[in-house]
Amino acid sequence: MIPNNEPxxxxxxxxxxxxxxxxxxxxxxxxxTNESAESKRKSAALRLLKKLESxxxxxxxxxxxxxxxxxxxxxxxxIRARMEIHTxxxxxxxxxADFGAVAAVALxxxxxxxxxxxxxxxxxLEQNCANNLxxxxxxxxxxxxxxxxxLPATASLGGLFESPDTSKMDWNNYDHSGHLLLLERNxxxxxxxxxxxxxxxxxxxxxxxxxxxxxxxxxKLNAMGRTPLAADANPVILRIxxxxxxxxxxxxxxxxxxxxxxxxxxxFTDLSIVWLxxxxxxxxxxxxxxxxxxSESIPLAPQATLxxxxxxxx
Amino acid sequence: MTAFPHxxxxxxxxxxxxxxxxxxxxxxxxxxxxxxxxDENLMIAHQAGDERAFPMxxxxxxxxxxxxxxRFLGSASAxxxxxxxxxxxxxxxxxxxxxxxxxxxxxxxxxxxxxRDWYRHHKRRATLxxxxxxxxxxxxxxxxxxxxxxxxxxxxxxxxxxxxxRVKRVVDALPxxxxxxxxxxxxxxxxxxxxxxxxxxPLGTVKSRLHSAVALFADGWAQTTHETLKDHS
Numbered sequence: 001m002i003p004n005n006e007p008x009x010x011x012x013x014x015x016x017x018x019x020x021x022x023x024x025x026x027x028x029x030x031x032x033t034n035e036s037a038e039s040k041r042k043s044a045a046l047r048l049l050k051k052l053e054s055x056x057x058x059x060x061x062x063x064x065x066x067x068x069x070x071x072x073x074x075x076x077x078x079i080r081a082r083m084e085i086h087t088x089x090x091x092x093x094x095x096x097a098d099f100g101a102v103a104a105v106a107l108x109x110x111x112x113x114x115x116x117x118x119x120x121x122x123x124x125l126e127q128n129c130a131n132n133l134x135x136x137x138x139x140x141x142x143x144x145x146x147x148x149x150x151l152p153a154t155a156s157l158g159g160l161f162e163s164p165d166t167s168k169m170d171w172n173n174y175d176h177s178g179h180l181l182l183l184e185r186n187x188x189x190x191x192x193x194x195x196x197x198x199x200x201x202x203x204x205x206x207x208x209x210x211x212x213x214x215x216x217x218x219x220k221l222n223a224m225g226r227t228p229l230a231a232d233a234n235p236v237i238l239r240i241x242x243x244x245x246x247x248x249x250x251x252x253x254x255x256x257x258x259x260x261x262x263x264x265x266x267x268f269t270d271l272s273i274v275w276l277x278x279x280x281x282x283x284x285x286x287x288x289x290x291x292x293x294x295s296e297s298i299p300l301a302p303q304a305t306l307x308x309x310x311x312x313x314x
Numbered sequence: 315m316t317a318f319p320h321x322x323x324x325x326x327x328x329x330x331x332x333x334x335x336x337x338x339x340x341x342x343x344x345x346x347x348x349x350x351x352x353d354e355n356l357m358i359a360h361q362a363g364d365e366r367a368f369p370m371x372x373x374x375x376x377x378x379x380x381x382x383x384x385r386f387l388g389s390a391s392a393x394x395x396x397x398x399x400x401x402x403x404x405x406x407x408x409x410x411x412x413x414x415x416x417x418x419x420x421x422x423x424x425x426x427x428x429x430r431d432w433y434r435h436h437k438r439r440a441t442l443x444x445x446x447x448x449x450x451x452x453x454x455x456x457x458x459x460x461x462x463x464x465x466x467x468x469x470x471x472x473x474x475x476x477x478x479x480r481v482k483r484v485v486d487a488l489p490x491x492x493x494x495x496x497x498x499x500x501x502x503x504x505x506x507x508x509x510x511x512x513x514x515x516p517l518g519t520v521k522s523r524l525h526s527a528v529a530l531f532a533d534g535w536a537q538t539t540h541e542t543l544k545d546h547s
Contacts, residue, residue: 056478
């Protein structure tokens with residue numbers, strides 16, 4: 001197809017056949033002696049085409065081959081130079097050195113950054129824990145106000161953990177969380193506000209530790225003075241639920257496990273929140289019954305026996 | 315002389331990933347001495363790193379290709395330039411050459427592409443008007459008419475130099491596509507099918523374009539003949 005902008009020209013059909021026949025025969029002059037019209041036409045076409053041979057051409061320069069080879073050599077050098085610029089011989093060595101440097105920087109960054117990140121995360125969890133305890137305090141106050149000053153308490157408990165043997169009221173079978181769950185069931189508290197967020201995923205952690213009531217004694221908010229009411233989870237109970245023995249090794253920190261045993265948030269009866277680095281109030285461990293010292297064997301029956309006994313369990 | 319072993323490949327061949335066919339295969343021009351070395355064998359030797367092969371190939375096509383380019387481009391210096399470009403491209407693309415195929419069509423395809431590039435770069439335009447239609451209307455004339463009216467001139471006034479000048483004027487004025495196909499068919503003796511393959515156009519287009527090229531040449535030739543006769547009279 002000839003483009004439209006090219007000059008229009010065409011041969012007659014007879015001439016086309018003559019040209020085609022010539023080319024197919026390799027442009028051999030096949031002039032027949034019979035002087036047929038077809039032969040004359042082919043002869044005329046050939047004579048016309050032979051005029052092309054008059055086109056003046058110069059002999060190529062004798063140096064053409066050499067100059068071409070020289071140009072190729074120049075191009076080779078240029079290509080090599082470009083490749084050397086882009087892929088120097090020391091590239092591989094440099095890559096390993098770079099990799100090592102990047103890895104070292106990454107390790108340093110992780111070594112420095114990880115503890116910082118962990119500290120920031122711990123601080124955030126401590127703050128969230130304190131916020132939850134504050135909400136819990138408000139819920140307890142609301143419940144107490146609606147129930148003639150009584151704190152939430154349920155005889156049937158119905159806590160978070162299934163008791164294997166409810167006839168045995170030892171640490172393994174005791175579940176104190178039902179008192180706080182009562183707040184949730186009655187709409188005084190949301191589920192999240194009765195837990196420390198730091199132990200939300202830890203098995204056996206349960207709710208916040210809550211003040212253990214003394215049997216046959218009114219369990220009222222305004223009858224206690226300013227004493228601890230709830231706190232981070234009790235580490236003694238958590239250890240037992242995790243399968244450890246019921247005595248506390250001397251080297252074991254008495255602090256709650258919620259915050260890497262660095263301390264614990266404590267909700268007081270005046271609804272204030274205090275961070276205690278150690279779980280002691282006037283020498284009394286808030287996670288153990290009255291009279292039980294740290295690192296001693298704890299009693300089989302977890303009970304508070306005195307009104308002024310500060311004993312928080314979950 | 316010895317054959318080039320694989321571990322002494324021409325550096326440029328190695329640079330461009332030219333690999334020998336197998337460990338036992340070396341191509342040596344010496345082994346082929348005394349017989350006609352085909353273009354394709356020269357390319358194989360060149361691919362294998364024989365530094366003598368490529369100059370031989372260049373020398374072989376020096377005259378033929380250069381003439382083709384001169385006729386195509388209308389200038390010997392332009393032909394020099396495009397000749398070098400062509401063989402540089404052949405050299406750079408040597409690794410991709412399929413040795414089972416003929417080299418010559420590949421070479422002329424590259425040369426024609428380079429020549430067209432040269433044209434585009436120099437924005438050369440035809441200077442001779444050749445828009446007079448042939449083969450229709452009252453002015454219809456055939457190749458017989460053209461040859462009869464231009465071959466035998468009274469007094470044989472046309473010298474060979476004059477004829478050369480006129481042929482050059484007419485050929486140079488042909489459109490690029492027509493000139494290319496006319497040169498390929500007449501001087502290089504490529505078949506219609508070869509030209510179709512080389513230019514990547516259908517066979518019918520090759521034929522119609524060649525017919526058109528012959529018609530334009532005949533028309534231009536007739537015009538210059540009449541102008542010359544007018545001048546002489």
